[in-house]
Amino acid sequence: MTDLTPEDKYSAKPIRIGEVDPHPDKPTGEFISIVVSNDYVNDEYLKMVVDVPDRALTAKAGQFYHLLCPTPDGAEVWMRRPMSIYRVDTGNKRLEFLYKKEGRGTQGMAMLEKGEEFNIVGPLGVGFWLEEGWKNIVVLGRGVGLATLAPLSQLAAEHNVGVTAILSARNPEVVMSRDLFEGLGANVIEVVDTDGSSDVDNVEKILEGLITDGKADAFFTCGSNRLLTLMKRLGKAHDIPGQVAMEQNMACGLGACYICMRTFEVDGEKTLRRVCRDGPCFNMQEAVGW
Numbered sequence: 001m002t003d004l005t006p007e008d009k010y011s012a013k014p015i016r017i018g019e020v021d022p023h024p025d026k027p028t029g030e031f032i033s034i035v036v037s038n039d040y041v042n043d044e045y046l047k048m049v050v051d052v053p054d055r056a057l058t059a060k061a062g063q064f065y066h067l068l069c070p071t072p073d074g075a076e077v078w079m080r081r082p083m084s085i086y087r088v089d090t091g092n093k094r095l096e097f098l099y100k101k102e103g104r105g106t107q108g109m110a111m112l113e114k115g116e117e118f119n120i121v122g123p124l125g126v127g128f129w130l131e132e133g134w135k136n137i138v139v140l141g142r143g144v145g146l147a148t149l150a151p152l153s154q155l156a157a158e159h160n161v162g163v164t165a166i167l168s169a170r171n172p173e174v175v176m177s178r179d180l181f182e183g184l185g186a187n188v189i190e191v192v193d194t195d196g197s198s199d200v201d202n203v204e205k206i207l208e209g210l211i212t213d214g215k216a217d218a219f220f221t222c223g224s225n226r227l228l229t230l231m232k233r234l235g236k237a238h239d240i241p242g243q244v245a246m247e248q249n250m251a252c253g254l255g256a257c258y259i260c261m262r263t264f265e266v267d268g269e270k271t272l273r274r275v276c277r278d279g280p281c282f283n284m285q286e287a288v289g290w
Contacts, residue, residue, distance in 0.1 A: 014119060015053050024055060031056045033118045036094060038110065044174050045144065046110055047086070048097045050118055057093060059085045061151035062127030062245055062281040065095070066253040068119035072107035080121065081105035082250045082276065084148035087180065095120075098147035098176065124253050128152050128243055128281050134217040136162040138210055139186075140203070140231060143169060145223015146176040148245045148280075152220055153184040164215055166191060166206060168198045168224065200230055207231070211238055218242055219284060232284055242284030248275040263288045 014030045015021055023029070033050035041047050059065070066080040081103075087096040101110045112118055128151075130137075137156060141149045146167055156163045163186035169175040171194045181188050189206060191198040210216045211234070219231045219242030228244055235242045248260040255277025264273050264286045273279065 015055070017051055017053050019053070021053065021055055026055075027058075028122060028124060029053070029055050030119065030121045033095070033120050035112050035114055035116045035118055037114060038112050041098070041176075042174050045098060045100050045176060048099070048109065048112070048118075049089075050095050050097075050120070051093060052095050052120075054093065056095060056120070056122070057088055057090050059088050059095065059123035060127040061085075061155040062148065062243075063123040063125050064253075064276075064280060065097070065120045065122035066124060066250070067097075067105070067109065068121075069105040069108040070111060072104055072111060077104060077108060079105075079251055080253060081109070082124075082253055084245065084280070085123065086147045086150055086177075087154075088151065098144065098150075100144050121253065125276055125280050126278065128155060128220065128245070130155060130159050130161060131218070131241070134161055136164070136215040137218045137220060138207065138216045139163055139165045139181075140207075140219070140221045140227050141165075141167065142222075142224035142227055143174070144176065145221075145245070145247070148222045149220060150177040150180050153181050153186050156186075157184045162215070163187070164189065164210055166203065168192070168203070168227065170194070200226055203227070204230055204234070207234055211240070216240055220244070221284070222247070228284070228287065232287070235284060243281050244284045244287045246275050246280050246282060246287065248280070250276050252276070 014032045016032045033052045036049040038048045064082045064084045071077050083097050086098040139149045153163050165181040165186045166189045167175050168191050221231050222245035251257040251259040253276045255274050260275040261272045
């Protein structure tokens with residue numbers, strides 16, 4: 001596939017809500033969104049909801065937006081921050097982002113208040129996909145990685161595919177996305193560090209049980225190297241396909257700068273791929289842990 005230049009993918013002029021979209025046929029755009037809310041959902045994570053122009057709502061599960069975060073300390077923030085889409089609310093023409101305030105980008109993002117403008121570019125990257133014949137899938141994620149996996153339940157519901165979501169966290173208070181998964185009909189299993197249920201051995205038993213019950217036509221994961229390793233091993237042993245959403249620092253987000261390269265193993269050969277352009281969702285068996 002021929003790489004698209006930034007000019008091919010989106011126009012230079014940001015699109016605002018209510019404006020005529022000059023390039024409705026382009027897959028990606030630069031948009032000026034308006035913050036609806038930006039609040040903590042628990043002690044660690046925040047959820048931002050933004051109003052967006054219509055074309056921004058074309059985002060698919062697993063894709064991301066490149067966010068122009070404000071500076072938290074007066075020094076310029078040079079790079080946009082990639083962030084996976086937590087929810088596409090087409091009815092209200094809104095996007096949702098779930099994040100943890102850690103680095104300068106997310107610290108600045110947390111400062112945005114209702115009514116303020118927020119420049120976003122997207123949707124970008126290759127998202128998750130479902131194959132014909134899959135009736136039940138297993139979603140296994142840890143921490144904020146669940147924000148990337150959450151839209152997968154919406155995709156599955158649209159295709160009448162059952163979902164078992166195993167949500168892993170340090171303690172029950174910071175388990176993410178339960179309501180969203182359950183609201184779309186998923187069977188939710190919580191595993192946490194405080195009672196030992198998140199131990200790999202226990203999660204393996206849960207996965208083995210789902211395989212035995214015919215509830216695991218495909219695996220999906222994000223947010224934990226140990227969980228990726230576990231799903232890769234079980235997937236290979238039981239011939240279960242899978243996908244992983246990879247996390248990586250990015251600069252351009254369009255595939256031009258090659259900063260987000262990661263190693264993959266394809267047919268026994270090591271190869272480099274760009275997470276922003278070739279992913280962030282990849283064949284699980286080809287992914288090499290980080």
